[in-house]
Every structure is written in structure tokens, then in C-alpha cells.
Amino acid sequence: MNPQRARILYLCMGFWILMDSGWAADTGRVYVALNDPVLLSIPGYPNAERDQVTWKDGKGNTMGRFRDSSSYKQIPGCECELFSNGSLYLKRMGTVGDETYKVEVHNQKGNLMKTGSIPVTVIERVRSPVLNHSCTGRQIALRCQVPEGPIPTNMKLSWNDKVTEKSGTRTLEITDKVKSGKLSCLVWNHLSRANQSMEIECPKDTPGLDLYIMIAIAGGAVTFLIFIITLIYFVRRRCCHQESRNGKNVGVMSPYQWGLV
Structure with missing residues (x-):
């Protein structure tokens, strides 16, 4: 067999096996505001009008299923809507938290064509600071x-x-x-x-206030220094006066007071 034909045959066989067994596709996390709607599309599979599509929530409960674009079944009580291309429209996300939605796509022969998982996080809008x-x-x-x-x-x-x-x-x-x-x-x-x-x-600092404080501190220090100097002066003067009086008394003592007679 021609090598080029063999390569083409192997590629076709690989593609057929892939189509027959299906392949998985995950998408990045989807963020939705609380109480807002969201549209979930099949990851990497934009159009499933001729296929069978099944959507399930994070708990594994079936939310909706259709066999083709004109025949579908929606679970009662689900605030959702199935579109003809296989997308799932959730009308209101009423609970804050995380949930992963899963989708399966089969062809009309029942062969699995596609599986996908879409993690959805519902959060509140940030408030003004x-x-x-x-x-x-x-x-x-x-x-x-x-x-x-x-x-x-x-x-x-x-x-x-x-x-x-x-x-x-x-x-x-x-x-x-x-x-x-x-x-x-x-x-x-x-x-x-x-x-x-x-x-x-901010109000500007008042330099005069700092100046007054510095003058008050300096004035207090000077006053205290004057007080100390004055105290020392009077103490020394009193001591000198006392010594002077004692000297005068010694100078006029009689011989009897000295014990000479």
C-alpha cells in the first residue's frame, strides 16, 4: 500500500474512533452575578441541532434533554430554557456558590459525540468603597x-x-x-x-504654637535656674553670716572664759 494512502487511512480510522467514542471538553470557570441569567454553550461544539443533547446540574439531576431541534423535554420547575443549537439558558442564578454543569451530546444513532463540564460561580457584585x-x-x-x-x-x-x-x-x-x-x-x-x-x-500646622511651647519651656528652665542660683546664694550667705558671728564672740572672751585665771 502506498505510504501516503496508509497515512490517510490511519487518520480516518483515528477520527472515526474519536467520533464513535466521543471526547470530553472542559471550559474555564464562568462567573455570574447573583440573580442574573447565564447562557451555557456546549464547549467546542457550537451547533447540535441534529444531535441529542442532555444537560445535568452539579447534583446529577437532568435539567433538559432534546433529541433534535424540534423535539425536546424540559424538566418542570427548572428556570431554564433549551436552545436549538444545544445551549442551556439559565434564567436566574439565585444562590451564591459553585456548581458544575455537565452536558452530553449523542448522534441520532446513540453514539456519544461530546461531553463537557462548565464550572459556574455565582457571586455578588462588589460594593462601593x-x-x-x-x-x-x-x-x-x-x-x-x-x-x-x-x-x-x-x-x-x-x-x-x-x-x-x-x-x-x-x-x-x-x-x-x-x-x-x-x-x-x-x-x-x-x-x-x-x-x-x-x-x-489638612489644616496647615501653626508654627506660632510650637514657638510658644518652646518659649514656655525655655522660660521655665531659666526661672528654675534663677531659683537654684538664688537658693545657693542665700544658703551661702547665711553660712558666712553664722561663721562671722561665731568669730566675734571668740574675740571678746575674758581671761576667765579662757581658763587663764
């Missing part, structure tokens, strides 16, 4: 906080030319010596983002 600041001494304290709702995936705080970023938290705080400028905060998750900004200008 709240900004706060405090002018203390020679610094300013800045805060960005998301007090309610889901924890943001990331949070970015911008103060003038400085940017600070943190993940998996509700609060981000920084301090800086520059006490005026623009404060911005951006928070986001896999589905949404929100931001808030404000202009800040």
Missing part, C-alpha cells in the same frame, strides 16, 4: 473600606503618586507625611468593580 482620613500631627492617616457585601478580590489605594494594593481584605490603610492631595480607591472582584475618590487638604 468608603473613604476616611484623619489629620494627626505631622502625618495623615488614610483608609479605604468595604464594610458590606462580598470581600473584594483586590483593593487599590492611590494617594497622589503612591499606589498601595492588597487582595482578599475589606480594609486598606496607609499613612503619609504629605497632608494634601487626591485619594482614590478601586475595588473589584471577578465580575464587577467600584471606585471612590476625594480631594483632601
Whole structure:
């Protein structure tokens, strides 16, 4: 047999085996906002109008099935809809959490053509951040906080030319010596983002107050020094006066007082 024909034959046989046994395809995670709809398509299989399609939820319950585009069965109570190309439309995702939906495609002979898994995560939209600041001494304290709702995936705080970023938290705080400028905060998750900004200008420091404090401290020190000097002066003067009086008394003593007579 011609080698080229043999290669073509092997390729055809491989393709036939693949078509007969079916192949699996998974897709990346799909993020959906709470109470929003979502459309799930068959991964790598855009059109299944002539095939049999079955969709199941994460618990293995059948959500819908059709044999072709004109004959289908939808499970009662399911807030969903089957489209003619095999896609599943979920009208409302009412619970926060993760769930993996599975789909199977068979041809009209019953042979498995395709299987797929689609992980779906339902989350809430991130809330708008709240900004706060405090002018203390020679610094300013800045805060960005998301007090309610889901924890943001990331949070970015911008103060003038400085940017600070943190993940998996509700609060981000920084301090800086520059006490005026623009404060911005951006928070986001896999589905949404929100931001808030404000202009800040702290009251300028009053140099006179520091001067008065320094003068008061210096005045107190001088007063204390004068008090010490005055105290030493009077103590020494008293001692000298006492010694002088004792010397005068010694000078006028009679011979009887000295014991000479």
C-alpha cells in the first residue's frame, strides 16, 4: 500500500474512533452575578441541532434533554430554557456558590459525540468603597473600606503618586507625611468593580504654637535656674553670716572664759 494512502487511512480510522467514542471538553470557570441569567454553550461544539443533547446540574439531576431541534423535554420547575443549537439558558442564578454543569451530546444513532463540564460561580457584585482620613500631627492617616457585601478580590489605594494594593481584605490603610492631595480607591472582584475618590487638604500646622511651647519651656528652665542660683546664694550667705558671728564672740572672751585665771 502506498505510504501516503496508509497515512490517510490511519487518520480516518483515528477520527472515526474519536467520533464513535466521543471526547470530553472542559471550559474555564464562568462567573455570574447573583440573580442574573447565564447562557451555557456546549464547549467546542457550537451547533447540535441534529444531535441529542442532555444537560445535568452539579447534583446529577437532568435539567433538559432534546433529541433534535424540534423535539425536546424540559424538566418542570427548572428556570431554564433549551436552545436549538444545544445551549442551556439559565434564567436566574439565585444562590451564591459553585456548581458544575455537565452536558452530553449523542448522534441520532446513540453514539456519544461530546461531553463537557462548565464550572459556574455565582457571586455578588462588589460594593462601593468608603473613604476616611484623619489629620494627626505631622502625618495623615488614610483608609479605604468595604464594610458590606462580598470581600473584594483586590483593593487599590492611590494617594497622589503612591499606589498601595492588597487582595482578599475589606480594609486598606496607609499613612503619609504629605497632608494634601487626591485619594482614590478601586475595588473589584471577578465580575464587577467600584471606585471612590476625594480631594483632601489638612489644616496647615501653626508654627506660632510650637514657638510658644518652646518659649514656655525655655522660660521655665531659666526661672528654675534663677531659683537654684538664688537658693545657693542665700544658703551661702547665711553660712558666712553664722561663721562671722561665731568669730566675734571668740574675740571678746575674758581671761576667765579662757581658763587663764
